Amino acid sequence: MRNKIIFIFLLTLLISSCNIVDFGNDEISCLPSSDSESYSQEYVEVAFNCEVDHYSAEQCIKIQNNNQPLELVFKWGSNTLYAKPEIGWVNGRCYILVVNGSVLKYNGSLFSVDYKCSFVYGNNNDSFTLISKPVDDTALLVSDSISFSFNHEVSYVNFNKAFKISPSEKISYSISSDQKTITITPVSGWKINTIYKWEISNLISIDNWGLSGITNGFFKIQNDIENPDLLKICPVSDTSDPTIWV
Known part of the structure; x- marks a missing residue:
């Protein structure tokens, strides 16, 4: 035992x-x-x-x-x-x-x-930055374009994934010959009397640099006085003499 x-x-x-x-x-x-x-x-x-x-x-x-x-x-x-x-x-x-x-x-x-x-x-002496963008609260015309410039080359595919605008619009892109500036143009024009908000999130450059954080801003569209647009119809009371409408 x-x-x-x-x-x-x-x-x-x-x-x-x-x-x-x-x-x-x-x-x-x-x-x-x-x-x-x-x-x-x-x-x-x-x-x-x-x-x-x-x-x-x-x-x-x-x-x-x-x-x-x-x-x-x-x-x-x-x-x-x-x-x-x-x-x-x-x-x-x-x-x-x-x-x-x-x-x-x-x-x-x-x-x-x-x-x-x-x-x-990466190299601590380098970075991927946005060096030029629309100034906040800029008043644009309905046919104006906006541009974004970077210190590294960017591709259409990556920028298209990273860029958002609200309210949404159908837009076209053009890229500069050095591939560092992207210009955005509304296909059918911006909506008048509208504030647009834009955002660039997680953009990757062609040489695989990441844009730090989230970059955003806004711009507004001026009323086009030469091309007036009907914005609203409001009902009114009619107390006039009906004979004047004959």
Whole structure:
């Protein structure tokens, strides 16, 4: 009976030893580092100073953009894990690298990792900006065009996806020869006495730079006194002598 109790105790100890949390000198080092403002390598790097289970390590890594986790592509080199977004990086966008959780070592023990840093991807000396746009509250005529100029080349397809105007209008686009200025013209003219609001959201340049944040504004359309338009018909009471209408 005594031997049976000892056997059960040793078996329980053996099983539990496979899940011991290791409080040794295991650690990680990451690129970008916590003091990096920008990063331009193809992969972020997480280096372990011991041999670890690849799957458990990959589950601890997240890359976020706009507070949304991205699907990642992984590769390994010795004890270093490399990761990048499946859809690729966008220059000028802010990303957050999070390494958090428990990593399984090859000896069966676990150790905890906790690392977080934010960085802007791309060359820190460059950016994608809107350098010219309609001045807010500008009064335009019904046939006037509006223009947007950027410091990087843009495509019609990407601009069309990113640009919104309210109330909606059927519009045509023309792009300058250097592909940095887009001019918008209403097909049937703007509506008179109307305020239009426009917005450019998540625009990507041809060389894969992201326009930071959301850019918006508004303009208004003047009344065309040379081409009057009937805006409203109002009923009135008729108390006049009916003979005058003969």
